[in-house]
Amino acid sequence: MDYVKLINCMRCGMCLPACPTYRETFLETASPRGRVALIRKLQEGELDQSERLLEYLSLCLDCQACSSACPCGVNAGELVAEFTCEQKSDAGLNFMEDLILRKLVPHPDRLEASIVPMRFYQNTGLQKLVRTLGILKMFPKPLGRMEGLLPPLPARPLRQEIKEITPALGKERGTVGFFLGCVMSLVFSEASRATITLLSTLGYTVITPRNQLCCGAPHMLAGDLDGLKEAAHTNIKIFGSCEVDFIVTDCGGCGAELKKYRHYIDVQSSSAFSAKVRDISQVLVLHADELASLLKPLPLKVTYHDPCHIAHCQGIRAEPRELVKRVPGLEYIELEAADACCGSAGTYNIVQPEMSDMILQRKLDSIRESGAQVLVTSNPGCLLQLKKGLSDHLPAVRIMHLTELLALSMSQ
């Protein structure tokens, strides 16, 4: 780890109010400043690496709200993630990680086949029965949490259904490559279908290569840098062989990871690849007037939750809001602390359930106070976490991906 990144912290504390775990605990060890200090002391040999210290660091969500707040450019979340990645990388993959990251994720066919039993579980009514009888209480808690987060799955993943080339409607203005995120394709295929429809309606030919791979974010989480680099190389090669103006994604997490490829692979093609990556809101906003002319009234009160990977990691805040506000008849309400993490954070909601629930509760309180009927967001992790939170505590509030809302307005 680069020591200079650690000593840049001048301990001003401006990051403290932004940090979700500090807000819940008021503990210095659960703050960005404290985390940077812990890693620094470790590097300087003044602290030993204890279980307790690793526990403190593992409470970080890597939401990067601290980097948005820091006047010195310190990114405590990224430093913790880098530290954790190094630790895990030294330890190597365990059996489950190896199975998921090496045997399933790099093979979309196998990954898709692995969720067939879950679809069967939902479609046969078994899920309803298991939930009614509370059978999962007899199993380890993480399994119950994972099951609880599982929304109804689409009949087929989008990757199996979508044509590799979706032609532009009307006069063609350009060509884009569409990056299918694993969770978006497997779970939120309707949202990605809406994304492709919007792009083609606005005159883009959309190329969706079927052999593209996961962005590599799960590999990074598990410290599997080789797996991450393999995924990056493959995706760069695949999209590099298509003549595209942009590589578009509707998944905040994938977008943040794809834009970082140039940091992992020191080749010219990775810089060219990352420079073309755009969140869908960045492309749609270029044609906001034309899009607005296609939208029909939706008399709904709508609010927006900023995914950390979009607001803090990519600095995208105005574009999604502008697009939502373009829908006629819609009343936009700004959410209190809209860019505060929802507690999803990859697998955080499974491995840190208590802290995740506290953070989620704050977000649900803001949504309740906003009086919104619809919550819009654009990241699969947030969609899973907030969908579950809303169905448990605010069932009258619907959650939609940004592109689903726009496509709904267009179809009225």
Ligand code: SF4
């Ligand atoms: S991380 Fe940044 S904002 Fe936080 S204490 Fe250090 S310098 Fe200040």
Ligand code: SF4
């Ligand atoms: S990444 Fe998030 S949880 Fe971690 S220190 Fe920064 S603000 Fe706190």
